[in-house]
Amino acid sequence: MTITQLRQQLLAGETTSTAILQQLAGEIAARDPQTGAYLSHDLESAIAEAAHADLSLPLGGIPIAIKDNINVLGQPCTCGSKFLSENYTSPYDASVVKKLRAAGAIPFGRMNQDEFAMGSATENSALQITRNPHDPQRIPGGSSGGSAAAVADHTAIAALGSDTGGSIRQPASHCGVVGLKPSYGRVSRYGLVAFASSLDQIGPLTQSVDDAALILQAIAGYDPLDSTCLDVPVPDYLTNINDGVRGMKLGVPKEYFGTGIDPGVRKNVEAAIQKLAAQGAEIVEISLPHSEHAVATYYVIAPAEASSNLSRFDGIRYGRRAANPTDILDLYKKSREEGFGPEVKRRIILGTYVLSSGYYDAYYSRAQKVRTLIRRDFETAFQHVDAIVSPIAPTPARRIGAFANDPLHEYLSDIFTISANLAGIPGISVPCGTTDFDGGTHLPVGLQILGPHLGEAKLLQIAKAV
Amino acid sequence: MSHSHIDVRYVANLARLELSDEEVALFQPQLEAILQHVEALTQLNIDGIEPTAHASPVFDRMRADIPHESLPPAAVLQNAPDQAQGQIRVPKVVTDA
Numbered sequence: 001m002t003i004t005q006l007r008q009q010l011l012a013g014e015t016t017s018t019a020i021l022q023q024l025a026g027e028i029a030a031r032d033p034q035t036g037a038y039l040s041h042d043l044e045s046a047i048a049e050a051a052h053a054d055l056s057l058p059l060g061g062i063p064i065a066i067k068d069n070i071n072v073l074g075q076p077c078t079c080g081s082k083f084l085s086e087n088y089t090s091p092y093d094a095s096v097v098k099k100l101r102a103a104g105a106i107p108f109g110r111m112n113q114d115e116f117a118m119g120s121a122t123e124n125s126a127l128q129i130t131r132n133p134h135d136p137q138r139i140p141g142g143s144s145g146g147s148a149a150a151v152a153d154h155t156a157i158a159a160l161g162s163d164t165g166g167s168i169r170q171p172a173s174h175c176g177v178v179g180l181k182p183s184y185g186r187v188s189r190y191g192l193v194a195f196a197s198s199l200d201q202i203g204p205l206t207q208s209v210d211d212a213a214l215i216l217q218a219i220a221g222y223d224p225l226d227s228t229c230l231d232v233p234v235p236d237y238l239t240n241i242n243d244g245v246r247g248m249k250l251g252v253p254k255e256y257f258g259t260g261i262d263p264g265v266r267k268n269v270e271a272a273i274q275k276l277a278a279q280g281a282e283i284v285e286i287s288l289p290h291s292e293h294a295v296a297t298y299y300v301i302a303p304a305e306a307s308s309n310l311s312r313f314d315g316i317r318y319g320r321r322a323a324n325p326t327d328i329l330d331l332y333k334k335s336r337e338e339g340f341g342p343e344v345k346r347r348i349i350l351g352t353y354v355l356s357s358g359y360y361d362a363y364y365s366r367a368q369k370v371r372t373l374i375r376r377d378f379e380t381a382f383q384h385v386d387a388i389v390s391p392i393a394p395t396p397a398r399r400i401g402a403f404a405n406d407p408l409h410e411y412l413s414d415i416f417t418i419s420a421n422l423a424g425i426p427g428i429s430v431p432c433g434t435t436d437f438d439g440g441t442h443l444p445v446g447l448q449i450l451g452p453h454l455g456e457a458k459l460l461q462i463a464k465a466v
Numbered sequence: 467m468s469h470s471h472i473d474v475r476y477v478a479n480l481a482r483l484e485l486s487d488e489e490v491a492l493f494q495p496q497l498e499a500i501l502q503h504v505e506a507l508t509q510l511n512i513d514g515i516e517p518t519a520h521a522s523p524v525f526d527r528m529r530a531d532i533p534h535e536s537l538p539p540a541a542v543l544q545n546a547p548d549q550a551q552g553q554i555r556v557p558k559v560v561t562d563a
C-alpha cells in the first residue's frame with residue numbers, strides 16, 4: 001500500500017501505526033531472506049515510537065526505510081562497508097531524518113547499498129547480496145538497491161536513498177518503483193556519509209508519484225548545517241500534481257537514443273513519450289552535445305571527491321582499527337586495507353591519482369571545465385523545453401555477476417543518469433512498462449524525466465501523467 | 467594528457483592504502499582502461515571555459531559566529547576504537563629525540 005492509502009486508513013481509524021509496523025515485520029520475515037534488502041531493522045524501538053505517533057502530521061505514523069549511509073540516532077550506519085559494520089552507532093540524526101520525524105514519520109530499517117554508494121548494482125556491498133524482486137537472478141540496481149528492492153517487494157512502504165550518479169533513479173527503474181533525485185541544494189546532505197560532495201543528493205524511492213511528492217515535501221528546504229543547501233522557499237508539490245502535461249514542451253535528446261539501447265527499453269520509453277504526447281504535450285528533438293563526455297567527466301570528479309571524503313576513515317575516531325600496528329602510518333594503511341572493498345579502493349586510487357601533482361590540470365581541472373559544458377547543454381535545452389525525457393539505463397536489470405572485474409563496462413551504463421548530477425538538476429524515474437531481456441521476462445523499465453534546477457514540481461506533474 | 471600508465475603502488479601509498487600484490491595486479495589494467503576512456507576529454511576545446519566546482523549557486527555563505535550545541539564527548543567517544551581518560555588513544559606519533 002502507498003503512503004497516501006495508509007494515511008487515509010490511519011485517519012479513518014481503520015489501522016494503527018503499530019499495526020502497519022507489525023505487518024511490515026511479517027512481510028520482511030516472509031520475503032527478505034530471499035531479497036536481502038535489509039541490513040538491519042529494529043522493530044521494538046519503531047513500535048515504541050509508533051505508540052505516540054502524531055497522526056495530524058503529513059507523514060504521521062508512516063515507517064520510512066533508510067539507506068544505510070544516512071545517520072539515524074542510535075542505529076547502525078554501515079554504508080555497506082566492513083569499515084563501519086562492527087563498531088559504529090550513529091550519535092546523531094541526519095537533517096533529513098529530523099525533518100521526517102518532524103513530519104511524523106518513523107525511520108525503520110537500514111537498507112543495503114553498494115559500499116559507500118559506489119556502484120550501480122548493490123553487488124559492491126561488502127555485507128550481503130540484494131536480489132531484484134522481479135527476478136532473483138538479477139541485480140536490483142544501485143547504489144540504493146536495498147531501498148528500491150524493499151519498496152518493490154512491499155517490505156517497505158517508502159524509502160530514502162542517495163543519488164550521486166543515478167543511485168536513486170537507476171535502481172528505481174530496475175525494480176519498477178518511483179525514484180526522485182532532487183536538485184543539488186534542495187535537500188540537506190548533513191548526516192549523509194559523503195561520497196562526492198558536489199554531486200550527492202538524498203531523495204525518496206516510493207510506490208507512487210504522490211508518495212514521492214509527500215516525502216520530498218517533508219525533507220526539502222534550508223538547513224544551516226549544510227552550506228550548499230539553498231535558502232529558497234519550498235513549493236507545495238501536490239498542488240499541481242494532477243494538472244497533466246497539456247501545452248508542455250518535452251525534449252527528447254537525440255544523443256540518448258543512439259546505439260547500445262536495448263530494443264525493449266527503447267520501445268517502452270518511446271511508448272511512454274507517445275502517451276504524454278497523446279495527453280497534449282509537444283515532443284521536440286533536442287541535442288545535449290557533450291553527453292558522450294559525461295562518463296569520463298564523472299569518473300574524474302566523483303573519485304577525486306571520494307578520495308578526499310574517505311580520508312576520514314583512518315581507524316582513529318570510529319570504525320575499524322587494525323590490530324597491532326607498528327606505528328601511526330601503519331595503523332592508517334592497515335585499517336583502510338582491511339576495511340575497504342575493491343571498488344572503494346579503486347576509486348580512492350583513481351581520485352588520488354587525478355588530484356596528484358603533475359596530473360591535476362590534465363584530469364581534474366579539465367573535467368571541471370567539461371562539467372561547465374555539460375551544465376550549459378542543459379541550460380540551453382531548458383530555454384526551449386519544460387523537461388527532458390529519456391531512458392534511465394541502456395538495459396533492464398542484468399544478471400548478478402555479469403560485469404565482475406570489468407568496472408569500466410559498469411561505469412558506461414551510467415551514461416543517462418550522471419549528467420543530471422554534474423549539472424545539479426533534478427531527475428525522476430517512473431515505471432513505464434516491462435520487457436524481456438537476456439532470458440528474463442517482464443523486467444521493469446523506467447522513464448527518466450529531467451527538469452531545470454528546482455523544477456521538481458513540474459517533474460512530479462509529468463511523472464504522474466506517465 | 468597521454469598518462470594512462472599509473473604506478474598503482476605509489477598512488478596507493480599517497481592514499482594511505484596498503485595493497486596486496488594481487489590487488490595491484492587486479493587494479494593496474496582496470497585503472498588504465500578507465501584512464502584511457504578519460505583521455506577522450508582531451509579532444510574538447512576548453513579554452514576560456516570556467517571550471518564548475520559544484521552546481522549550486524551558493525558561494526561563501528557567512529553565518530554569525532555564535533557557539534552552538536555540538537555532540538557531547540560521550541557521544542563522540544562511543545565509536546572510538548580505543549580510548550582512555552575521555553580521549554581517543556592512538557599509537558605513539560612522536561619519536562624519541
